[in-house]
Amino acid sequence: MRIGIDASPIVGDRGGVGWHTYYLLRAMLAVKQDVDFVAYLRPGTTPPDETHAWEGVDRLRWVAVSKWAMRGRGAVDRLDLYHGTNFKMHTAGRYGGMVTIHDLWLERFPQYSTKIFGQRLSSYKTKRTARRAQRVITVSEFSAGELKALYGIPREQIAVIPNGVSEEFGPRRDESAMAALRQRIGLTAHRFILFIGGADPRKNHRVLLEAAALVRERLGGRTLLLVGSATHPFGSYEETAKLYGLTAQVLCPGRLSKDDLQLLYSYADVFVFPSLYEGFGMPVLEAMACEVPVITSKTTALGEVAGEAAVLIDPLDARGLGEALIKVLDNEPLRTALRKRGLDRVKHYTWRQSALQTLELYASICR
Numbered sequence: 001m002r003i004g005i006d007a008s009p010i011v012g013d014r015g016g017v018g019w020h021t022y023y024l025l026r027a028m029l030a031v032k033q034d035v036d037f038v039a040y041l042r043p044g045t046t047p048p049d050e051t052h053a054w055e056g057v058d059r060l061r062w063v064a065v066s067k068w069a070m071r072g073r074g075a076v077d078r079l080d081l082y083h084g085t086n087f088k089m090h091t092a093g094r095y096g097g098m099v100t101i102h103d104l105w106l107e108r109f110p111q112y113s114t115k116i117f118g119q120r121l122s123s124y125k126t127k128r129t130a131r132r133a134q135r136v137i138t139v140s141e142f143s144a145g146e147l148k149a150l151y152g153i154p155r156e157q158i159a160v161i162p163n164g165v166s167e168e169f170g171p172r173r174d175e176s177a178m179a180a181l182r183q184r185i186g187l188t189a190h191r192f193i194l195f196i197g198g199a200d201p202r203k204n205h206r207v208l209l210e211a212a213a214l215v216r217e218r219l220g221g222r223t224l225l226l227v228g229s230a231t232h233p234f235g236s237y238e239e240t241a242k243l244y245g246l247t248a249q250v251l252c253p254g255r256l257s258k259d260d261l262q263l264l265y266s267y268a269d270v271f272v273f274p275s276l277y278e279g280f281g282m283p284v285l286e287a288m289a290c291e292v293p294v295i296t297s298k299t300t301a302l303g304e305v306a307g308e309a310a311v312l313i314d315p316l317d318a319r320g321l322g323e324a325l326i327k328v329l330d331n332e333p334l335r336t337a338l339r340k341r342g343l344d345r346v347k348h349y350t351w352r353q354s355a356l357q358t359l360e361l362y363a364s365i366c367r
Helices: 016-030 049-053 067-076 120-132 141-151 175-185 205-214 237-243 258-267 282-289 302-309 318-329 332-346 351-366
Strands: 002-006 036-041 060-064 081-084 097-100 135-138 158-160 192-196 223-227 250-254 270-273 294-297 311-313
Touching: 002 016, 016 036, 016 282, 016 351, 036 067, 081 351, 097 120, 120 141, 135 141, 135 351, 141 158, 175 258, 192 205, 192 258, 205 223, 205 237, 205 318, 223 258, 237 250, 258 282, 270 282, 270 318, 282 294, 282 302, 282 332, 294 302, 294 318, 302 311, 302 332, 311 318, 318 332
Parallel strands: 002 036, 002 081, 036 060, 081 097, 097 135, 135 158, 192 223, 192 270, 223 250, 270 294, 294 311
Antiparallel strands: none
16 A cells, blocks of 8 residues: 655644654554555655654655655656645556645634635635545544544545554653753743644733733742744734733743653643644643643643643633632642553553554545
């Protein structure tokens, strides 16, 4: 069986889709099934160096091709099936193609689209792709419901295959490495509250800073460490911090590496992820794997992913989030319980399991 896969998201500055594609492809190769992959990249790009050492890499061929030339690649490369990992399906194999749609955030909130002509055309194209795919993969039951409600995709055409948690995330207590990181990013406070996501309005840093302003006297001098792109067309970390009088308490180091994130997860007092909308929410599980207590939204896919291993809040309720923060910070037995539940929770999400489910779906379509 020969599968074509859109690997372009793994090159460059990976977001959630990029890491999803990276870990899924690596895990599928490592399973050692009788499957060859043709991984498509954009012209002028090359695969990350570490991919050359992946297990099973002898069954992987990289091809750089423009999206305009992709239509005929299914026939040229004799694909059995094509898998578009990032909302689009650029070609097809002899058994057609499938597409992964991670969430429908901009369908629900088109006012946050940064496209010049708005979201309508992009939404139409994604809907059309979903309807012509042999199967649509998504990463949560919540997103499956969105596909059915907004695109009219029958549930039997949707495969829910959750993301995994990379083994690279786990508790790391390294005082010298943490001291170096503190110096590099300017983190002088010994204790801190961690937020990751950027100033994108979906990630909802505003409610965290509003909540912190309401309970600032009870935070014990903790820094609010806001990781990710500090500016966005719809706002910025610094503007929001100034709005709530928290400039001195907020630190914005920008985007950081996986190694840095692992350290910050491991040393944080609490990880807060009050996102307005998620198709999955990988940072929640990454934090749990590093044994930090988690506060996250009870809405969209986040309650589904976190289960009882996190304190769940209404992402629109700043006062409720403030109360949750103090509840977690002041209650050691609760923090201990959340750490234990988190470690148990992440055992249900592995990239190997995601790979096995995806490979079985390939096989079922090609049969």
